[in-house]
Amino acid sequence: MEIFNYSFIILLLPMLMFVTLGLCGHKMSHRTAGMLGTSGLFIITVLAYIVAAQYFTMPRIDGVFATVTPYNFTWLQFTESLIIKLGILLDPISVMMLVVITTVSLMVHIYSLGYMHGETGFQRYYAFLSLFTFSMLGLVVATNIFQMYIFWELVGASSYLLIGFYYTKQSAVAASKKAFIVTRFADLGFLIGILLLSFFTKTFDFETLTNGSVSLIDTAAGKSFLGISAASWAMALIFMGGAGKSAMFPLHIWLPDAMEGPTPVSALIHAATMVVAGVYLVARLFPVYVIQTPDVLMFITVIGAITALYAAIVACVQTDIKRVLAFSTISQIAFMIVALGVCTSMELDHEGHGGLGYMASMFHLFTHAMFKALLFLGAGAIIHAVHSNEMSAMGGLRKYMPITHITFLIACLAIAGIPPFSGFFSKDEILAAAFDKSAFWGIWMSLVAGLTAFYMFRLYFNIFWGKEAHHEHTPHEAPKTMTIPLLFLAVVTCFAGFIPFGNFVTPTGLSYDIHLNWTVAGTSIAIAIIGIALATWLYMKPNDKPTRMADSMRSLHTWAYHRFYFDEIYLFVTHKIIFRYICAPIAWFDRHIIDGTMNLMATATQWASYHIRGLQSGRLQSYAVVFLFGALLVAFIVLCCM
Amino acid sequence: MEQVAGQIIFFLLSAVIVICSILAVTSRRILRAATYLLFVLFATAGFYFQLDYHFLGAVQITIYAGGIVVLFVFAILLTSKLGEKSDKISSTKRGWGLLAAISGAALCLYTLCTHDFFPSQYAAGGEWDMKAIGHMLMGMDKYQYLLPFEAISVLLLACIIGGIMIARKR
């Protein structure tokens, strides 16, 4: 549609920023580079808002916001039907994502001006940020699954580059490697899933896939593997890609380590945007999942639920504040995943609520992006002040950093689900959807919500209250560049819950008025308050209750502290098994057996050469004997054969 | 009668050839070996006479006995002391020799004996006329041998030059 012709700038500009900063950045001053990047992003943000405004003010067709594809050109044609196109697809969720990404990214850009001040590689940092923004925007506006995969890989790479930004630090390098390889492994599943899906449906196009014109079930009918139908395999494998990016159990191990990156990066990539790509992916293909492969959706629910609980438990005992936030992120994303998983149909109106989870999930995605970015940026400000990630180095900071304190508290309240902060509304919808599906999931998720409130306030109290740690120099409030984003996000967090989200994003596209189910809401508020109260009791004032409690649940605590030893298992499998029992033997095999065979041929030639030298004895008469016997032998053979 | 005499002469010659051949290759005195060779060559000439190839027999005696054996004797006298006995042959060497000789002989005899020679009868053509032989040697047609005759002269010349070149001191 022509009114969105300018939308390509949203993609082009960050790309240009990346190229400019990447190629010429080292010649610029820090200030120029930072300002260039930020102002570029500002333009994009404005454009994204204009797009959103225009899109959502468009007249609805049959009560639905039309899907708009302003650009879609052929990039690479595989076959007649399988074509990778690059284009821009605007529909409610992609427009919503555009807003989220640009907003958070802009905040992070501004914030980084202060946070990264004076770092070497400042220009590089902005270049990578631009690259990430570009990739992420490309991902959300993808018109087809292959375009999504392309940008999916690109966000992975930019995440790799940003996590490893402090490349002289061994742990950062290791973390970046881990993040990339784990997600890459998940992407393998994604790729195979795409291949399967496209093989059966003969298309990559999201529109074709989701508007019901091709049916995966029909085309893949009768094909099964290990008792599971090909359609389910395809969709489950695609989800595997999403699970990797969204750090779902058991592919979550990279995310806590990814906190080695600069904190704004964590806020942008590992909290607000990239990690929700998995959710976005499932949401994109939601019609396929919900209509054609509900069994996969069930599987998704289970994975999400396990992850949510697991991450929440682990988050309760971590001492590195960024890790707490990381596990909290995992847990919250799991909420979104569960919300999608519990959907039973596309319907979301007065007759049926089967699609409520979809709306809830997207809503939570939106709110979570804001308050989690806020949390991370706040944490960044704190780390900036105390130069440490450990809780033990903090405590009592509320006096020194009032703005940070307030904004952090708002975010904590939001994530804990206390009204009227945004988190309450979205989480409430999720719980409602879960209860809709079955009471089991509802209770389970409510429990996790309670844990969320607990660990968030444990974090909050440990940082801002409790015993004051010894500081080498007094912590001070962050500079303006850092506080402005905090304040902005805090404002958003406060009011985002009142956005009539259901009017914009629903599975069918039909408008839906969110109405709070007060039973569910009440329960969730109660649980949240219990959690907060517990945290207050334990952590508000310095005391030995936490230690005692940890002692009373020693083994659980240890296991949780070590994240249930998943890293160790992975390390064991990769280093001890794959490296030692696959790679090394193959390398050995290659050098000694394959190569050995080749060398053996050479050696055998030499050996033969050495051992037949006696033939050439130098003695005339033995020559004659050989001569004669040679002739006789030939004659004999001829006589025998003829 | 004549046939019987011929047979007796044949067996006599054969015996001389066989015995002297063996002695020629086993005698440890080199001069004796040369002498046995001479006997063999004479007996061969006898064969030729018996087969009515008198000219060939004469050539055999002239060239071999008159030429080659004399050459041998000169060479032997030049290179070895009189009465010198050569060393004993090692048994492996003899074993190889015997094996070579016997297996070779066996194979050749087998093929010769199994072959069905097609006229397989002695055709008493009698003695060829010397003039005819001379014409054949000098003729240019089929079954005439001017060209080999000329060619062998080149060979002999070459051997003379070569032999002199090697044998002379300078």
Next chain:
Amino acid sequence: MDFSNFLWMRDELSLLAVILILFLYDTFGSDKSRRAFSTVACILLAAQTAFMLIPATAGEAFGGMYHTSPAINIVKIVLNIGTLLVLIQAIPWVKTADVVIRRGEFFILTLMTLFGMYLMISSGNFLLFFIGLETASLPLTALVAIEKYKQNSYEAAAKYVFVALFSSSLLLMGLSFIYGAVGTLYYHDIALAIGNVTKSIAGSPLLYVGIVLFLAGMGFKISIVPFHLWTADVYQGAPTSITAYLSVISKGAAAFALMVILFKTFAPVAIVWQYVLWGLIVITITVGNLFAVRQKNLKRFMAFSSISQAGYILLGVIAGSATGMTSLIYYVLVYIFSNLAVFGIISVVENATGKVNIDDYNGLYRTNPRLSVAMMLALFSLAGIPPFAGFFSKFFIFFAAAEQGFYVLVFIALLNTVISLYYYLLVVKAMFIKQDDCAIPALKSDTASRINITICVIGVLVIGLLSCIYTAIDAHAFGM
């Protein structure tokens, strides 16, 4: 008497004239005038070669005793070119004090062996063939011993003469068997007799054994395994020029003669000799290669290389077709240039420094780049690397063999080219890659060597690219 018979023999007669002139010149020329002897000999041979270039027609003389045809004429020209190159190459060597007194004999005997080869190739009768064979080998024994006070030289000569005599007696035995089985020694008549089904000679063991013994005798000349054992010792012991002559001319002539006889005479029993040759080719190439791999002495190395090359040459024989003949002649031609280039360089180095080991060539490129490059080109040609002539000749000979369906044989031969490449590369490695502080110093070669090596290198570079040579041979070749 029809003396016009001799007109068919213009090649032989002109060669004899050259020999005679040289003989008289050597005998009656003054010491001073004989200084130009080498040059004169080369010029005369060149002139004779030029004379032979006049196209010949096919025909036979002396009642079938003597044959000639354009193909045979081409072979003789090829042999002449080779001999000419050997003679040019020998010029600096015959100037050395030890040999100069035997200079006349060297040239005359060499040309006489060439005459013998002419007869071998042109004969139509086993008698003439045998005389030619002996003419081609007996003077060579004298030539091998030409440096008669050197241990290697006389040892080589003794080995050569005794093995030659042994092999020719076996060959004679074979011929006698053939004679006994067929009743004639004329090629044409033998072919008719064997081809005559009613006589059923073709199934006779006597004939087969005769052919095998004949092959063994020829195998000696071509140095086919297991009749090759003299080769290495003789090549090593003989003066380099003689080795060169033995390895290319003598071998090439014998191979061609063998081919002509097998084609013309034993075509009806082709299956027998083809199978025999099949086996012989395989072991020849393989054993030659295996021995070559571990040689230190370059001349001995070239001996084994030439043994394995003999196996390749026989691929043209086994094909038994016109293509086979073409590719064989072509192969020999290329082989002459490549091998003589190598021997030319060996003799330049040997004459100047007395070094013949491969290790002595370490670092040669740094001191003598041109020699090294020439050597490398020649070795690559021998190994069959494009774009040098050897690649084409190898390809064509494989082509000929494959045309007749000998794919397995071609395959084995090809695998052996890998081994052969290995040892040729060893020499290249010595020259180009290895470093040596006491490398052979920069040499100044004389005009004759330069001419020789230049001609050879040009030949190596050009023969393959000029298809007209192959086409010209192909136009006259004949098959079974």
Next chain:
Amino acid sequence: MNFLALFVLIPLLMMAGLFLSKEMKMIRTVAVIGSTLQLILAVAVLILFLQERAAGNTAEMLFTIDNPIVWYAPLDIALAVGVDGVSVAMLLLTAIVVFAGVFASWKINPLPKEFFLWLTLLSIGVYGFFISINLFTMFMFYEIALIPMYLLIGVWGSGNKNYSAMKLTLMLMGGSALLLVSILGLYFYSAPEGGELTMNILEIARNNAIPHEVQTYLFPLAFVGFGVLGAMFPFHTWSPDGHASAPTAVSMLHAGVLMKLGGYGCFRVAMYLMPWATSELSWIFLILTGISVVYGAFSACVQTDLKYINAYSSVSHCGLVLFALLMWKTTAMTGAILQMLSHGLMTALFFALIGMIYGRTHTRDIREMGGLMKIMPFLSVCYVIAGMASLGLPGLSGFIAEMTVFVGSFEWTDPFRRVLTIVACTSIVITAVYILRVVGKLLYGTVQNEHHRELTDASWWERLSAITLIVSVAALGMAPGWIANLISNSMSVISERIMQYI
């Protein structure tokens, strides 16, 4: 002659020029002018080709000569040339890599003249191979391309160079031995009974007269023959040693271009001419190449020598080329060619960078290096880009190639091919592992050796060399459409030929 012959003539003139030049400056000038001309020529051919196609010329091969110059008439050896989309792409690849290679060996020592002479000879072989459509000339150029390797590695190489050079040469020659047998066989069965035998690939294909049982023998010979050069398991072992020992430009040209001869030959000779055998026997080679893909990647994971890592990675990538070819769906085969191009460019880049790093640190052991990003940022960034290309980052060439291969291979429905495809897919993960391992150890982290701190970053010629390749990699990765079309048009012909046999 038509203008394709310039591909051979220009290098020949270049050799003449090099031969006559005396000093370093002159040598460089000649080399640069020559390689630039080649590049221009390759681009020109590409443009002309596209124009012809756009003009509706749908002949299988373009720029063929109507009456080829007959060279050896009795054997039907003619100087027949012609190009299709694949050859054009390959010519361009060669020209680019040669161009980059000249700059990468700017300071070659000792014997610079000889080095460039050999390098040029090598490129003649490669160009000649790609433009030939006569089996004989193809084979001839193939061998011409092989032999200079020996001296290039032997004289200018490093490490265990004698062994490597010999091994490489002999193994490749062994491969060409197999090849020759199959070429002879192809010729003798090239026409139906009584027809005129031919060496011309197009005519052989047109006749399509090779009996099936003959194909059964000839196909494996031809495929393995070329497969050796394509580093097919288990005939790949020349590659790690050879690449490790070769000098920079030679590794570049060898891995970048020469190995492509293998893949190109595999489809142009083995598959195109023997479609029946391809459809019958491809499963054997699919298994072997499938093993190559994974095996190479796994082996690369534990290597410590930079060049070994890259060589094994080449085994893996080139295995994917052959793998995709054997899937003989148009898409898969197109992917194979894209993979050839991609691998050619990025591996050349890799080797160039490794050479440059080695030239400074004098070690290639990743355990002895670290933190190079600080010391030589340009080279390090290039290395990261090369690594990203290798592990298939979108936007760089590796991605589109791999994806095309996988999508193409996935068109098969039988479980055998499907499982193999999935196995091959796993290589993208393993590739990531070893690439990141190297990047992590080599470029990131702290400086291992204090002496390395004094090292300098790339000089202008090194930059030029690397940038040329990076631009090509990125161009291919970002705008693959046109080149994929170029290739798939040519590939569909072959694919359809084989398809008729199932």
Next chain:
Amino acid sequence: MEIPMIYYVVVSTIMFFAGVYGFVTRKNLLAILISLELMLNAVDINFVVFNRYLFPGQLEGFFFTLFAVAIAAAETAIAIAIIINIYRNIKNIKVDNLDKMKY
């Protein structure tokens, strides 16, 4: 009774292989040469006998023998020249001394 041809052939074969035995076992070069003469002579008998018994119409075997005898003489001459040369160099003619070049 006429003497069967095969008798002659048997004798010649025995002579030939006696020569082979001598060639292989003798140490003195001259003795080896003597053995060679036996071999050559044996073949001559073959030719003559085949000619006389089987193909008496032409004298091919006869002439072959004639020329072979001449060639044998030439061969002997050259061989003896070489042997004498060896004697001049090392003062003996033991074949064992001729194995300096090997392998």
